[in-house]
Amino acid sequence: QVQLLESGGGLVQAGGSLRLSCAASGRTFSYYAMAWFRQAPGKEREIVARASAGGVATYYTDSVKGRFTISKDNAKNTGYLQMNSLKPEDTAVYYCAAQTGSPTYTAGSYQYWGRGTQVTVSS
Numbered sequence: 677q678v679q680l681l682e683s684g685g686g687l688v689q690a691g692g693s694l695r696l697s698c699a700a701s702g703r704t705f706s707y708y709a710m711a712w713f714r715q716a717p718g719k720e721r722e723i724v725a726r727a728s729a730g731g732v733a734t735y736y737t738d739s740v741k742g743r744f745t746i747s748k749d750n751a752k753n754t755g756y757l758q759m760n761s762l763k764p765e766d767t768a769v770y771y772c773a774a775q776t777g778s779p780t781y782t783a784g785s786y787q788y789w790g791r792g793t794q795v796t797v798s799s
Contacts, residue, residue: 678702678788680772685793692762696793698755698772706730706750709775712757713783714768714795721771721783725757728779735781739765762797770795 684696698710711726724744726735731748745758755772770793773786780786 678705678708678774680774680788680790682770682772682790682793685770685795687796687798688762690762690764690797690799692797693758693760694762694795696757696759696770696772696795698757698790700753700755700774704750705748705753705755705774707776708788709779710746710748710755711773711775711781711786712746712755713771713773713786714766715771715792716768719768723781723783724770726779726781727755729776733779735779759795762795764797764799766795767797768795769793 679701681699712724713721715721725746727746727748743761748755772790774788775786
C-alpha cells in the first residue's frame with residue numbers, strides 16, 4: 677500500500693500560482709500512476725491531471741490545459757501539481773490519488789487517497 681499526504685494549498689489572488697505536493701510513503705511510488713482530483717462545494721470530485729507511473733504520459737482536463745503541470749519525482753517519492761494563472765473557478769479541495777493498472781479518470785477507480793488540501797482563489 678501507499679500513503680499520500682498533500683501540501684501547498686492556500687489562498688491566492690486570481691492570476692497567481694501555487695504548487696501542490698503529494699508525498700508518498702509505504703510501497704515504492706514508482707509502482708503507481710498518480711492523479712490530482714478536486715472537489716468544490718456541492719460538486720462531484722473531478723480529475724484535474726494524471727501522470728503515468730513513470731511520469732512520462734500525462735493527461736489534463738480541458739479547463740486546466742496550458743495552466744497546470746503535473747509531475748512525478750519517483751526518486752523523491754513525491755508528486756507535484758504546478759498551478760499557474762489561477763482562476764476563482766479553480767477553488768476546491770485538491771486531492772492526490774494513486775492507482776495501479778490501466779489508466780482511468782474517475783475517482784472511484786483510484787485505490788489510494790490523500791486527505792486533501794484547500795485551494796482558494798480570490799477574484
